[in-house]
Amino acid sequence: MSKETIEFTVKWKGKTFPISFLSTATVEDLREHLYTETKINPKHQKLLGLKSNKNKKITNNLALKDLKIPKSRKVMLMGTPEKILQKVQEIPVDLPEIIDDLDFDYDNEEFQNIRTTELEKKLEEFLENLEINIINKPRAGKKLVVFDIDKTVFDMKGIGSSSMELTRPGLHQMLEKLYPHYDIVFWSQTKWNWIEAKLFEMGVLSNPKYGVNFVLDITSMFKITSDYYKKKASRSSKSLTKEEKKKLKKRKHWIKPLEIIWRKFPDFYNEKNTIHIDDLGRNFVLNPKNGLLIKQFIKKAGVSKDKELLYLTEYLLYIANHYDDVRVLDHKRWKKEWARINRNRFEN
Template sequence: MDQITLLINFKSQKIEIEMEKENTIYNLKQKLEELTGVLIKRQKIIGFKLSGKMPDDSIKLSDSKLVISKKIMLIGTPEKVVQEIQQVPDDLPEIINDLEYDYYPSQKDEEAFHQDSRVQELLKKRIETVNIQPISEMRKNVKLLVLDIDHTIFHLGGKGTTIAELTRPYLHYFLKRISPLYDICIWSQTSWKWIEAKCYEMNLFSNPDIKITFIMDTSSMIKIKSNHLENDHDHYVKPLEIIWAKLPEFYSPKNTIHVDDLSRNFVLNPKNGLKIKSFDKLEGPSDDQELLYLTEYLEYIAKYADDFTKLSHENWKTFLKSIGQRMIRNTNQN
């Protein structure tokens, strides 16, 4: 039988696999499970397309309509790592929900940091070194949502509780609704390993209605010193300039919104930041509806706003209430 050689990128590894052309994508996944420890059900392979879509596992590698990219990537978490995190172990990297150290950045803050030579040098280095690897196809006709994980869509710190149980209510509803309107970047202040593992446990990769476009981790952040905080407290920030510089044909300040529970994380881009109420499953009510409100706001601005920097995201809930009241008045008049 004819054979085909596939080069698979998996994390920092390059895996070369010889497959029979009559083998299916499922057979390839079986081989990858043996080599990487990533179960088939947790695997997502980037680099195969059939009529512009992700092919079914039953498709043969010899299928004439199957397009195989020269760059193939396996996304998935080895089962050993999954078992380590399913009960949220004590050594899980801690993201302290230090709201007492948070502040809402002003235009003056933005200008000061953009004039700070040290900050600009750090930013330049990140732009040069960060490699954004797409998980799903980027689209030119949609907006971009940059979404934090810890305390935004997931509660961190519940020992002995599964990750699935710590997911913020309505997360899947929220992501399904906005996916047609936004590419989605998950950006968290932890390593790629933990981001990927959490996303799998929250079923963000396996759900066909949710398209996570790319992931950014702590290595893409920069550390700054803010005089807003006691003793010029140092903290990390998420500079959207990295995305705009790397992918200017898709994203810009006009079409990007960054949702985070810590507003200091978007100090370099305050006009693109939206602070969401911090999610604490152990302290807060079980009927948390923050993502329901956020869904309505993001849908509205995606449809009607040409430039996100012209909006006051700081007052997003007030704006949402005014829109609702206006719609009620219009309905009554009709």
């Protein structure tokens, strides 16, 4: 019998568990070990990043030597510990809303001074090296909707026993309804293999009723210094020391520059026909008029009553049917815009 060992790390909610097993150990052994570490029932453990060598389904009796471990030697674990799941089933608790105070209102006109020659260079550089893996070809005449993943359509760290429960309600219905009008892109601040794994878990890549055109990952994002943190520093005058403020003002942040897409596919997508849905306003600072800020999706205990995607579907369909230029509406206040449109519709 082979004495070879297999080593990698499993990450779960910010914790890292080093794994070192004989290559003949099985997936079941791994799951049992992870159970002692995390108390997540082996049945509910989702291991992202693991594939079988021979394109087989990962079953419990598969030996670890038959697995394809990612190059990074990191595997991500998803799941909720048994105790929490039990509690959840006993008492439906309403946890307090988590507000990301790192993010606040962005303004359409305020970020124009970031368009420097340096930024222009960066864009060009990115465009040169950009490789996009097309899943479905861009379709002429369609608008484009770009979705963030984490906390926009999926809450990997949320409470639930399956990936389906961690998917924002209404996602598939929304994509199905939008598809006749919009091409669909996902763009997330993680590496491609995580994005692929998450989309797979959500069932987005296998749904026959719509198609994803392509996916962009963190390698298509870059960091800039914008007014974003300057504004934050000036607003938090009391809570920060002078030094802290100075530091905050210089802080860089990631952005998702839609222009990369527009320059790559000038025949299909442009600033008039693209909407970018994200829970972090700072991702929009280069193209604020195309950004639609959505409430964060935090999957708490129990069945989620979140209706954001239902409203968003109606809003995006209305835009598709009424406007050539999506920037006509103020997406920053999209719910107010939607209420106003509905008032007018019913009054007339």
